[in-house]
Amino acid sequence: MALRPSVHRPSRRSTELLAAHRMTEPEFVPGQARKRVGFTRARRALAFVLVCLALGTGTAVAVDVVANPSVPDVALKRATAWAVFSMRLRTWSDGSPTTVFVLADSSPVHAEFSKTVLDTFPYQLRRAWDRLVFSGTGQAPIEVKSLAEMRDRIHTTPGAVGYLPAGLLDKGIRIVRVE
Amino acid sequence: MNAHIRRFGLVALPLLALMAANSRAEIDWSRPLDQLGLKLPDTVQIHGFASQSYLRSTANNFFGYTQNMGSLDFTEMGINGSWRPIPQLQTSLQVVYRRAGQTDNQDLRIDFGFLDYSFLSDARQTVGVRLGRVVNPYGLYNDTRDMPFTRPSILLPQSIYFDITRNTTLSSDGIQVYGEQRTDFGDFQLQVNGGYARTEDPSWKSVLSARSVSGEPSWVGRLMYEWQGGRVRLGATSATMNIRYQPEPIVLSGLIGQNVFSVFPFGLPQNVTATSLHFSPVLFSAQINEENWSLTSEYAIRYSEFEGPGSPVPNVTGESYYVQGTYRVTSDVEGFLRYDVLYADRSDRNGKKTSAIYAAQGVDVPAYDNFAKDLGVGLRWDVTPYFMLRGEYHYINGTGWISPNENRGETSQHWSLFGVSASLRF
Numbered sequence: 387m388a389l390r391p392s393v394h395r396p397s398r399r400s401t402e403l404l405a406a407h408r409m410t411e412p413e414f415v416p417g418q419a420r421k422r423v424g425f426t427r428a429r430r431a432l433a434f435v436l437v438c439l440a441l442g443t444g445t446a447v448a449v450d451v452v453a454n455p456s457v458p459d460v461a462l463k464r465a466t467a468w469a470v471f472s473m474r475l476r477t478w479s480d481g482s483p484t485t486v487f488v489l490a491d492s493s494p495v496h497a498e499f500s501k502t503v504l505d506t507f508p509y510q511l512r513r514a515w516d517r518l519v520f521s522g523t524g525q526a527p528i529e530v531k532s533l534a535e536m537r538d539r540i541h542t543t544p545g546a547v548g549y550l551p552a553g554l555l556d557k558g559i560r561i562v563r564v565e
Numbered sequence: 566m567n568a569h570i571r572r573f574g575l576v577a578l579p580l581l582a583l584m585a586a587n588s589r590a591e592i593d594w595s596r597p598l599d600q601l602g603l604k605l606p607d608t609v610q611i612h613g614f615a616s617q618s619y620l621r622s623t624a625n626n627f628f629g630y631t632q633n634m635g636s637l638d639f640t641e642m643g644i645n646g647s648w649r650p651i652p653q654l655q656t657s658l659q660v661v662y663r664r665a666g667q668t669d670n671q672d673l674r675i676d677f678g679f680l681d682y683s684f685l686s687d688a689r690q691t692v693g694v695r696l697g698r699v700v701n702p703y704g705l706y707n708d709t710r711d712m713p714f715t716r717p718s719i720l721l722p723q724s725i726y727f728d729i730t731r732n733t734t735l736s737s738d739g740i741q742v743y744g745e746q747r748t749d750f751g752d753f754q755l756q757v758n759g760g761y762a763r764t765e766d767p768s769w770k771s772v773l774s775a776r777s778v779s780g781e782p783s784w785v786g787r788l789m790y791e792w793q794g795g796r797v798r799l800g801a802t803s804a805t806m807n808i809r810y811q812p813e814p815i816v817l818s819g820l821i822g823q824n825v826f827s828v829f830p831f832g833l834p835q836n837v838t839a840t841s842l843h844f845s846p847v848l849f850s851a852q853i854n855e856e857n858w859s860l861t862s863e864y865a866i867r868y869s870e871f872e873g874p875g876s877p878v879p880n881v882t883g884e885s886y887y888v889q890g891t892y893r894v895t896s897d898v899e900g901f902l903r904y905d906v907l908y909a910d911r912s913d914r915n916g917k918k919t920s921a922i923y924a925a926q927g928v929d930v931p932a933y934d935n936f937a938k939d940l941g942v943g944l945r946w947d948v949t950p951y952f953m954l955r956g957e958y959h960y961i962n963g964t965g966w967i968s969p970n971e972n973r974g975e976t977s978q979h980w981s982l983f984g985v986s987a988s989l990r991f
Contacts (some may be wrong), residue, residue, distance in 0.1 A: 465747050466688045468794045474745065474752075476652040477686055483652040485607060491950060492896065506794035507856050509893070513715070514795060520709040521700045522657030522677045525610050525647055543607075 449499040451562040452555065454546040458482070461563040468504050470547060472514040473524050478545065486527035487539050487548035495533065499549045503564050613644040616713040616988035624977035627720075627967050628728075629666035631982070639986075640664040643676070643711050653693075655681040661711055667970035668729045668768055676700075676711055677736050688747065695741040702741075702756035702787035703802050704863055705850045707734055713988040717861070717889060717901055718943050719955050720984065723966040724885035724907035725848065725865050729768040733806065737762050737783060750792070757786035762806045771969040773842065774813050781807035781841065800850035808842045840873030859891040866911070884911040897947045901957075907965045909935040916963075933978040937965035953988045 451467060453459075458480045462470065469475035476484055489496040491508045500508045518524025530536045533554055540546040541558040555561065605611070620628055621635030629638025643661040658678040664671045679697030686693075700708050706726060709715040721728065739760015746753040762780035769778045785804035791797070845868040852861045867883040887905035894900065908914045916935030923930035943957025959982040964972070 463688070463749075465749060465752070469688065469747055469752075472794065474691070475686065475688060475747075476649075479688065481652075504794055506796065507854075508896070510795050510854055516712065516715045517709055519610070519612050519647070520645060520659070520712040520715060522645070522647065522659060522679060523655075523681065523695070523700070523708075525649055525655070526612070528607060 448551055449495060449503060449549050450552050450555070451499075451503060451564050452540055452548055452550050452559045453562045454540055454542075454544055455558065455560050456482070456544040457547060457560070457562065459562060460560075461565055464503075464505065464564055467562075467564045468506070471504060471527070472511065473518055473527060474514075483545050485543050485546045487530050487536055487543075487546060488527045489533075489536065490529060490531075495549070495551060503549065608649045610647050611644070612646075612991060613642075614712050614714065614988065614990045615642045616640070616986055618719055618984055618986035620719075620982065620984045622980055622982045624980040625964055625967055626666065626971040627982060628668060629971070631666075635983075636666065638664055638666045639984075641711070641713060653683045653686065657681065659711065665728065666968075668766070668968045669731075670765060670767055674732070674765070676732075679741075690747065691743075691745040693743055695743065696739075698736050698738050699741040699758055699760065700736045701734060701758055701785045701804070703734060703785055703804065704787075704848050704865075705798070705800065705852060705861065710735060712990075713955075713986065714953060714990050717891060718903070718941060718945075718957050719986045720941075720957070720959070720982075722863070722887040722889070722903060722905040723939065724887060724905045724937065725863050727966055729772075729966065729968040729970075730766045732763045732766045733769070733780070733808075735763070737780070737785070739782075751797075752791045754789040754791070755786070757784065759784045762808060764808060768968040768970055769808070769810070773808075773810050775810035776813055778808060778810040781809050783807045795852075796854055798850070798852040798854070800848075802846070802848040802850070805843055805845045808844070810840055810842065812840055840871060843870040843872065844868075845870070857893045861887075861889040861891070863887060881910050882912070884908045899945050901941070901943055901945075903939075903941045905937075905939040905941065907937045907963070909965055931964075931976065931978070933963045933965075934976070935963075935965060937961060937963035951990050953990075954986070955988070956985045958983050 451462070458478050466475065470484055471486060471488070473486060478484060488511075491512055497508050500506050500511055504511075515524075515526045519526050528539070530539055530548075533550060536548050536550060537554065537556055537559065540548050541556070547562065550559070617637065618628075618639040619635055619637055620631045620639055622631040624632065626632060626636075629636030631638075641661065641663050643659055645657070645659040647655055647657040649655040656679070659676045660673055661676045662673050663669050675698055677698050677700050679695045679699050681693060681695045683691050683693030685691065702708065704725060706716060706721055710721060710726060710731065713719070727734065737758055737760035739758060741756055741758045743754070743756045745755075760783065762783045764778045764780045769775065783804070783806040785802065785806070787800055787802040789798065789800045846865050847868075848863060848865040850861075850863045852859060864886040865884070867885065869881050869883065871880075885905075885907045887903055889901060889903035889905075891899055891901045909916070910919055913919050914936060916932035919935050920930050920932040939959050939961045941957060941959040943955060946954045948954060961980050961982060963978060964976050964980075967976075
C-alpha cells in the first residue's frame with residue numbers, strides 16, 4: 387500500500403489490489419485481521435521511516451479523504467473534517483447533506499485514517515458516534531465492508547465522503563485536502 | 566429461580582445465544598434489517614442492545630437479591646430508531662426494557678423520543694432545539710447510560726450516577742436548546758433542558774417516605790469543551806430538579822435511611838399535604854484520552870432543599886467524586902481501576918451526626934448509611950464489535966447508594982460486589 391505519490395495516478399499494483407477487492411472479498415476476515423495488521427503496520431513503519439529519511443519531513447500520509455464530485459468543498463480544516471466524520475456537521479458548505487462512509491473499527495486503513503488525518507483514535511470515533519446514536523442526537527456513519535465498496539458507494543452517492551489509500555483512487559472520486 | 570427469570574429466560578436467553586453464535590459468522594449486525602430483506606434509506610437507522618448481568622454481593626443487595634447465590638435480575642434491552650429526512654431535522658426514539666431488582670419497575674419505557682431541528686449549522690457552529698422526552702445533559706456518562714457499551718464498567722460510578730433514580734436523571738419531558746461552536750482550539754457545546762422530571766423510579770417513594778411522587782418543572786444545563794477530537798474533554802453541569810411528593814402519614818415505618826434524601830423524612834406533622842424537594846447538583850467533569858489509556862474524574866456537590874410546612878432538616882449538602890483510569894491492553898481488551906466516593910452530608914462525612922439525629926427520634930440508622938467508598942476494578946473484552954464480555958469487582962465501605970427497597974433488613978458496612986455481564990449491540 388502505497389506511500390503518497392506526488393501525482394495521484396493509480397499504479398498497476400494498486401489497480402490489481404482494487405480489482406481483487408472488487409471480487410466481493412471483504413477487506414478483513416476475522417482471525418486473519420491480526421496477522422494482516424501486524425504485517426501492514428510493519429510495512430507502514432518502514433515506509434514512514436524511509437520517507438522521513440528521504441524527504442526530511444514527518445508528514446507521510448497514506449490515506450486520503452475522498453468525496454463524490456458533487457461535494458463543493460475541495461479542502462477542509464482538520465477541525466471541520468473531525469466535525470464531518472464525527473457526524474456533528476451534517477452539511478457541506480453549500481448546505482447539501484453529507485453522507486459519511488467508514489470501514490470497520492478494526493480496519494488498519496481506518497486506524498491510519500483516524501490517526502493521520504483526524505489526529506484521533508478509532509475508539510474515540512466510535513465513542514463519538516455512540517454518544518450521538520444512543521442519546522438520539524445524531525446518527526452513525528455508514529459502515530462499508532471493503533475498500534471496493536467504499537470506492538463504489540462514494541462514486542454513486544451524492545454528498546458522499548470517505549477515505550481511501552492513496553494508490554486506490556479512481557475516476558469519479560475526488561480528493562478532499564485536509565489542512 | 567423466580568417467575569421473572571423464567572419468563573425472561575424463555576424469551577431473551579435463546580435470543581442472546583443466537584446473536585452471540587452468529588456474531589462471529591457472516592451476519593452483518595451493522596445492518597440488521599438487511600438480514601430480514603428490508604432495505605431502509607440511508608436516512609433511517611435502527612440500533613439496539615441487549616445485556617444480561619450476574620451480580621453477587623457478600624452483604625447488602627444491589628439490583629436484586631445479590632447475596633448468597635447472586636442474582637440474574639439485571640437485564641437491559643433497548644431499540645433505537647432515528648430518521649433524518651433533511652440535514653436540519655432528526656426524529657429519534659429509544660424504547661428500553663430494564664430489570665434491576667426492586668430498583669426498577671421491570672417494564673418497557675421510552676427513555677427518549679424527540680424532534681430535533683437545527684436553525685443554523687455550518688462549519689463554525691450549530692444552533693438548534695429539541696422537543697419531547699429529551700436526554701438530560703449531565704456529566705460524561707448520563708446521556709447514553711442506557712447502553713452498556715458506552716459505560717466504563719457494568720455499574721456506573723454510583724456516587725454521581727445513582728442508578729436507583731436513573732429515570733429521573735436520564736431524561737425529562739420538555740425542551741432542549743443547544744449550541745455548538747467549533748474553533749481552532751477546540752469545540753464548545755452548550756445544552757440546556759427545561760422540562761418535567763421523570764419520577765417513575767420505585768426507590769423515590771421509600772427514599773422520601775412518600776405516598777406519591779411527581780415531577781415539577783426542572784432544568785439542567787451543561788457546557789462541554791472538547792479538544793482535538795475528544796483527546797481532552799472538560800465539562801460543567803448544573804441543574805435543579807424539582808420533585809413534589811405527598812409524605813406518608815406514618816412516619817418512617819420500616820424505613821432505613823439510605824442516601825442524601827433519607828436525612829429528611831422524619832417528624833413530619835400529619836397535616837402536611839405536599840412537600841417539595843429541590844435537588845441542585847453542580848458537577849465538574851474531566852477526561853484525557855490517549856491511544857492506550859484514559860483518565861477520568863468527576864466531582865459533584867449536591868444541594869438538597871426540602872420545602873414545606875414543618876420540614877425539620879431543610880437543607881443538606883452532599884459531595885461525590887471518582888477517579889478512574891482505563892488501560893487498553895489491545896484494541897479488544899481494556900481494564901479499569903476506579904475509586905468512587907459519596908458523602909450524603911459533606912459536613913458529616915462519617916455519618917455520625919446524622920445517625921444521632923435519627924437515634925433521637927428512636928430510629929436506628931447506621932452512620933455508614935451516609936457514605937459509600939467504592940474501590941472497583943474490572944476487565945472488558947470486546948469479543949467482536951457486536952459482542953462484549955465484562956467482569957468487575959467492587960470493595961465497598963458504606964451503603965450510601967443502595968436502595969431501601971432491596972435492603973429492609975440488616976445491612977453491613979463493609980461489603981463486596983462482583984459482577985459479570987454479556988452484552989450485544991447492533
